[in-house]
Amino acid sequence: MTVNIDWNNLGFEYMNLPYRYISYWKDGQWDDGKLTDNNMLTINESSPILHYGQGAFEGLKAYRTKSGKVQLFRVDRNAKRMQNSADKLLMPQVPVDKFIDAAKQVAKANEEYVPPYGTGATLYLRPILIGIGENIGVSPAKEYLFTIFAMPVGSYFKGGMVPTKFLVADNFDRAAHFGTGGAKVGGNYAASLQAGKYAHEHGYGDAIYLDPIHHEYLEEVGSANFFGITKDGKRLLTPKSPSILPSVTKYSILDLAKTRFGLETEETQISIHDLDQFSEAGACGTAAVITPIKSITYGDDEYTFGDGEIGPMTQKIYDELTGIQFGDVKAPEGWIFPI
Numbered sequence: 001m002t003v004n005i006d007w008n009n010l011g012f013e014y015m016n017l018p019y020r021y022i023s024y025w026k027d028g029q030w031d032d033g034k035l036t037d038n039n040m041l042t043i044n045e046s047s048p049i050l051h052y053g054q055g056a057f058e059g060l061k062a063y064r065t066k067s068g069k070v071q072l073f074r075v076d077r078n079a080k081r082m083q084n085s086a087d088k089l090l091m092p093q094v095p096v097d098k099f100i101d102a103a104k105q106v107a108k109a110n111e112e113y114v115p116p117y118g119t120g121a122t123l124y125l126r127p128i129l130i131g132i133g134e135n136i137g138v139s140p141a142k143e144y145l146f147t148i149f150a151m152p153v154g155s156y157f158k159g160g161m162v163p164t165k166f167l168v169a170d171n172f173d174r175a176a177h178f179g180t181g182g183a184k185v186g187g188n189y190a191a192s193l194q195a196g197k198y199a200h201e202h203g204y205g206d207a208i209y210l211d212p213i214h215h216e217y218l219e220e221v222g223s224a225n226f227f228g229i230t231k232d233g234k235r236l237l238t239p240k241s242p243s244i245l246p247s248v249t250k251y252s253i254l255d256l257a258k259t260r261f262g263l264e265t266e267e268t269q270i271s272i273h274d275l276d277q278f279s280e281a282g283a284c285g286t287a288a289v290i291t292p293i294k295s296i297t298y299g300d301d302e303y304t305f306g307d308g309e310i311g312p313m314t315q316k317i318y319d320e321l322t323g324i325q326f327g328d329v330k331a332p333e334g335w336i337f338p339i
């Protein structure tokens, strides 16, 4: 390593790394794309991303293994999810191969910024796809930009694998059922800022949302999906809703819980009044990894999961998932992409 970074104390902050990938779409096609050292984007002032939010993003990580190699985790899933987000906002899809190749190029070009094995830190990749060019009416852009930049990161929630309290955002909706909640688009996050700020100011890790129709069923955290493990230790449940983001981490956890730990898994409605069926719960996502949920506060009630510490099954699933990501545990076929 030649760069001077305190790998063990990284949070989740932007860093201007040497290289990012950039590609433009014009007249119906993508250009070849290239790496650049310029971290500034120059776009027309009437670009639809700036006014009407026509843009999508992704988040994935590159991991350093014990032998020093670098690998991406399920980058094909991020590529496909960005295609779904593109469809939702009438943007051209980035081909899956182009997305994967770009992610590999960025990880490789910035390889000295992939944190050392054993620090728990990773290189976070942030792909974005935005509508640019002259366009002042409310209509899809005629030109698009796809870029991937990167930065080394530690934990997203304070302390990482530490039981964290969440607050039900009962007076807020993040997304609507027929809206954009299932797509990874900026507006969902703009809509979560108020509730997130309120939750942080009151000592919670983040806000957790209820369904926008009944305000009864759990949706997700502003930056991660929810899962709970029932008191008998046999079932892992996670909310089913069209307005939550289909988390790559969540589907990986569902798979591992079932195939490696023999749990029954189900995507189903989870009422805020039925939290007492769970003895463990977690918030899961690329940035969040698995953050154990200590308690959920809903109005005057606070429900604590188990004894408020990291549950045994949550720990097992965390170890299995991160073991796979860092190359210590055998991965299911197709989950790992060496750079």
Ligand code: PLP
Binding pocket: 059, 220, 221, 222, 223, 224, 225, 245, 246, 247, 248, 249, 250, 284, 285, 286, 287
């Ligand atoms: N839910 C939201 C709102 C998110 O922003 C994220 C992060 O990407 C997730 C869930 C977790 O998704 P993934 O596991 O694909 O990172």
Ligand code: COI
Binding pocket: 058, 059, 060, 222, 223, 224, 285, 286, 287, 288
């Ligand atoms: C991710 O986990 O990759 C995300 O995009 C969450 C983000 C809000 C930091």
